[in-house]
Amino acid sequence: MNRLLLVLEGVGMALEAIRGNKVRAALTIAGVAIGVFVVVAMGAVVNGIKASFQKDLEEIGATTFIVQRRGSGISACDGTDEKCPDRRNPPITIGEWEMIRRLPGVQEVVGTQGGQGNFAYRNSRVDNVGYDAYSVEWPAVNASDIAPGRNFTRSEENSGQPVVLVNDTLKAQLFGDSEPIGKQITISGRQFTVVGVYTPRAGFLRSLEGRGPETPRAIVPLTTAIRTLDAFRGSLTLFVRPAATATQSEVMDEVLAAMRARRGLKPGDRNDFYLVEQDRIMDTFNQLFGAIFAVGLALSAVALLVGGVGVVAIMMISVTERTREIGVRKALGATAGTIRWQFLVEAATLTSIGALIGLAIGALLAWVIRSNTSIPAELPTSIVVTALLASAVTGVAFGMLPAVKASNLDPVEALRYE
Incomplete structure (x- = not known):
């Protein structure tokens, strides 16, 4: 007291x-x-x-890992540096993507690469808009609500159809309050049909990358981007989701062995690609x-x-x-x-x-x-x-x-x- x-x-x-x-x-x-x-x-x-x-990261999937050309993180060297060994790494190719998809421990592989173009509809124009070129499974790694409209189909992806999904911000800048579905827009002078409007359930990571809901952005089929928009193939990145019957480490070892064998790397050679799991991110x-x-x-x-x-x-x-x-x-x-x-x-x-x-x-x-x-x-x-x-x-x-x-x-x- x-x-x-x-x-x-x-x-x-x-x-x-x-x-x-x-x-x-x-x-x-x-x-x-x-x-x-x-x-x-x-x-x-x-x-x-x-x-x-x-x-x-949880939206992408706890066991999903990334296959990419260059390293990432604070300690990674800049790919523009002449002394950076990653400069000599060959790009991840469509053939390697197909090979990984056929591995027994893999459930699905989402291929993606980024690009940029000028979007226009009638008198509305938005320059230097980033777009993501994805395979059809993209909602597995970029959780988004699609409404109105739909995702593109596998047949549209395989045939390289010129279809596009725009996010809410780009839709508002191009169409205002009018209905965008079925409308024809141009991306860097090429004609595309709008099939959907998506709203990314994005947090800080996607906003930091310029993929947040406040930034105008679009999604196109990966094959279409390569054939129609001349997308840079060297930027291909793969999101690999292991099957439920396999562990992440088992599938990573499987992918590692398959990639090294396909690239003809000898036992003493360094990997000229990177596997990045979520823990490292x-x-x-x-x-x-x-x-x-x-x-x-x-x-x-x-x-x-x-x-x-x-x-x-x-x-x-x-x-x-x-x-x-x-x-x-x-x-x-x-x-x-x-x-x-x-x-x-x-x-x-x-x-x-x-x-x-x-x-x-x-x-x-x-x-x-x-x-x-x-x-x-x-x-x-x-x-x-x-x-x-x-x-x-x-x-x-x-x-x-x-x-x-x-x-x-x-x-x-x-x-x-x-």
Whole structure:
């Protein structure tokens, strides 16, 4: 009970110090608030991006892996660099795609490559629109709602029919409120028929790639892109989904052996292609955003340091102003530990007020991001607890010097102080 009363008294003293030293207290609180805000905002955004990223990967399929020409990730070299060994990797070919589709452990293989073109309908024109050239199974790796209209058929893909699906944004820019299904548009001067409108269930990953719902984009059959739009075959990428009866590692070994045999690679030769599983993609994400979060923590530490210096300043002034009061308390029997505890509670209260303000602003920013973007920014409990603990520790650490000074005052000398 006595300890609780001392805490309440320390909190009261902190509030009194704020009223008596508004400018110094405001600077102290602002420093701590900025530090906590940085931690909370970064934590909410990174946590939201990670959740969205994970959702995108789950849409592709937990066991699905990618076969591609070049490496990916932070440590991958740039394919435009003359010293990059990936420059000499041959492209993934249609023949290799067909070969992988016939492997016993494979359920399906979605072939894809990207391209860009100028889209036009009557007097409406949208230049430099990215399109995805897919095989017919594309909804398995790019979860989307198709309405109105339909997906293209396997026969349309095999015969290279000039059909196209546009997303909601491109549909609005080309057709406005009119019905697009069955209309003829041109893609880089070639005529295509619109068969569907799709809405990608996209998160951060697809938005980052320019495939989010807010970016005008289209989907065409892969064969059509190669025959009609002269798509660059070197960009062919394969999404391989293992059969239910096989594990991912078994199928990856199967694909690896088949690709090496087809390319005539000897046992000592390096692979001139890459197999990328989802865990590696997630590792790349964690490395990238872990580095970004570390920068945010560094900035937060600087802000907390500023707040801590403010705590020292305002508490030292408080000790000086209350020297006679401390002398009276000691004369009435207050111990050095009691005096020290009260001043530490006062310092922790100052920084905690700053932490609550920073937490509130960070939570507001997370709500704004969540409401206006595809990033489900959320405040994880761990970040909230960490921010509050960091602010309290800052108050105690930087308030220790003034608290020790106050507790060590000689009561006789303190009572004489004017």
